[in-house]
Structure formats: C-alpha cells, structure tokens
Amino acid sequence: MNGGQIGNVDLVKQLNSAAVYRLIDQQGPISRIQVADVSQLAPASVTKITRQLIERGLIKEVAQQASTGGRRAISLTTETAPFHSIAIRLGRDYIQFSLYDLSGFELAKHHAVFKYDNQHDLLDGVVRYTHHFIEQNKDSIKQLIAIGLILPGLVNPETGVVEYMPNTEIDNLSLGNLLSETFGVKAFVGNDIRGLALAEHYFGASKDCLDSILVSVYRGAGAGIIVNGQVFLGTNRNVGEIGHIQIESLGEQCQCGNFGCLETVAANPAIIAHIQSRLDQGYPSSLQNIHPLDMTAICEHANRGDELATQALTRVGNHLGKAIAMTVNLFNPQKIIIAGEIVKAKEIIFHAIERNIQNHSLKTFHQNLPIVESQLYTQPTMGAFAMIKRAMLNGVLLQKLLEN
Secondary structure, three states, X not given: OHHHHHHHHHHHHHXXXXXXXXXXXXXXXXXXXXXXXXXXOOHHHHHHHHHHHHHXXXXXXXXXXXXXXXXXXXXXXXXOOOEEEEEEEEOOOEEEEEEEEOOOOEEEEEEEEOOOOEHHHHHHHHHHHHHHHXXXXXXXXXXXXXXXXXXXXXXXXXXXXXXXXXXXEOOOEEHHHHHHHHHOOEEEEEEHHHHHHHHHHHHOOOOOOOOEEEEEEOOXXXXXXXXXXXXXXXXXXXXXXXXHOEOOOOOOEOOOOOEOEHHHOOOHHHHHHHHHHHHHOOOOOOOOOOOOOOHHHHHHHHHOOOHHHHHHHHHHHHHHHHHHHHHHHHHOOOEEEEEEHHHHHHHHHHHHHHHHHHHHOOHHHHOOOOEEEOOOOOOOOHHHHHHHHHHHHOOHHHHHHHXX
C-alpha cells in the first residue's frame, strides 16, 4: 500500500512541475500569478516549483515593463541554452546526428553512410557513431540531458524497445536502455514518421492546431496522427500504416506480402520504377536522357510541363488522396501535412490529393481542410528532438533533471 502512495505522490509532483514548466515554456514570459491562475495550482505550490526550476537553471526571472508605468512585474521564461541533447535519425543505410539546445536550435550535425543487416551490427554502429559524435563536439556540449533516436519500424516509445524494422532482423531490441546505460542520460526511441508528426506539431506546420495527419512519402509511405496534441498510438502503440491500405486489388505484391498496397504505387522507388518502365516502352519524355532517374528530376520536369512526369505524379496524388480520405473520415483532422521529395511538385500532387479527399470523405470533414507542405522534412533529426521536448513538457525528463 505504501509503495502505491509513494508512487502517486511522485506522479503528482511530476505532473505539477510539468504543468508549471509547460506554461512558462509555451506562454512565457509569464508571471507566477498567471501560472497559478491558468494551472489552477495553489500559489504556494507554484512558488515552490518555480524556485526548484530556477535553482536547477531551467527557468529564469525577467523584468516586464508594467503597462501602468508603476513597478516592473517579474515574469518567468525558460532557460534553454545550457541544456543539450543529441538527436539521431537512423535510416536504412545512413545515420544522422544533431546537437540541439532545449529551444530546438541546432548547434552541430553529422551525416554518415551506415549499412547494417543484423541487430548486432546496428547496435555496434549506433554506439560507435554516437561516441564519435560526442567526442567531435565535446567542447560544445554543456549539460547533456538526453538522447533521442528515430528509425523506420515498430517501436514501443515507452520502453524504447524496437519490435520490427524493414530489411533488418530484430528481436525485441532494447535500444533505449542500451543508449541510456552507455551514455548515462535518458534515452528516447521512436518511429521516424510519428516523430516527424510530433515535430511539426511543436515547431512546424501544425503548431497552430491540435489534430493533424502527416503523410510521408519516401522509400515507403506512412502517417503520423496527432489527436488533441498527442501522437495517436493506440494500445499496441503502432498506428498510421497508411502505406498498407489496399489501393489496387490487382496491384503488385508489397514487401508486407499483400497486393496493391499504397506503398506499391506511392513511394519513391515505385514512382521511379513506373516512369522508367514507361520510358523503356518508348513514351516520349524530357526525362529519357536523365540517368539515374530520381525524384528531384521527376518533380522538376513535371513542373516544366513534361506529360509523362505530370501524369505519373497526378496518379500518385490520386492514390494518396483516396488513402488520406479514409483517415480524414476516421480522425476529422484540422490539417493534412505532406512530407517527402514529392512536395517539390506540390501544385500537381496537392491538387490531385485535394480532389480525391473531396470525392471520398465527408463534406463537413473536408471543408476548409488545408493541405500543406511539411516544414521539417529536410531536418531528419527533428523528430528525435521532438521526443525529448515532449519528455520535458510531460515531466518525464524534467523530473529527472530536478532530481539530479
């Protein structure tokens, strides 16, 4: 019984500290009285929590000019510069690092080719590259407070256990614990697309709304769903596999084993293969002398009016639109965000997506529904940093810093 009570006391402490820090972070400069008012915590509790946060260097007092011309009110704002974290994006054949302060300002970065085909090589490489990145930037790192890592695959974000990755044999890989034990800081591991959706919510295209759907088109197609400001995960922690919605019942076989998945028509390799096969059949196109064919060239030529490129991207937009329409009917989002190289031809893609959403979803759901370009898809590590930011705002990491 006592253990439960102690646990509850700690949880209340964590939630209260988080509520105060969150208000200062998101609405600061803000006075203690305003914090107490908005959080509905007792002024004495707010005073105690803010004292702890000031002592730890996480917030600071600033003088605000009083509008009446009288005494300047003392307000609070977050202190972000001394607290550093490492954000890692693990791709299928590369690894990318960034060093961020708590405001999301990038202080350093490093990109390396990293090929791995088993769990041992993956672990060994991640640890080795992280040691190297820390060593390279040791003069810049002040207080290292956390490591965040995102990857393609299925992850339990609470435990940091990787359950599945495409193209790599994984057996319940406890990557979060390994990073935490090796580097002596809190570590957070999550899915890359859901990390990007969270980053857009905190820092990018969807920070002005609570409900959004991010659809990412790269080597595959996936979605990150934000509901009421939180990543929607479900009880088994993995949702948003939009790439495996069946679009063409007689379509090609997908790597998942099914046929005609969205990913077989609306992912970069599928788009390139489709255009290449048309070129091989003799379709006239300004792309015929481009070797190797890539998404940048396809988008550029479509924007210049090349018929084959335009038709191919319109087809992709149509398929994406049908799949997104299903998620619109399920989640009624305030905004749709598209990430990936296909946004280089966004006029063509977005028009096709919009038309299909209008044809396949409820009118009240798609009326005034903006479709926008991701602001952060060119910053691959931002999704990993977003998990660290979330852990500060929900108190998980904040509490650990207050205890140290």
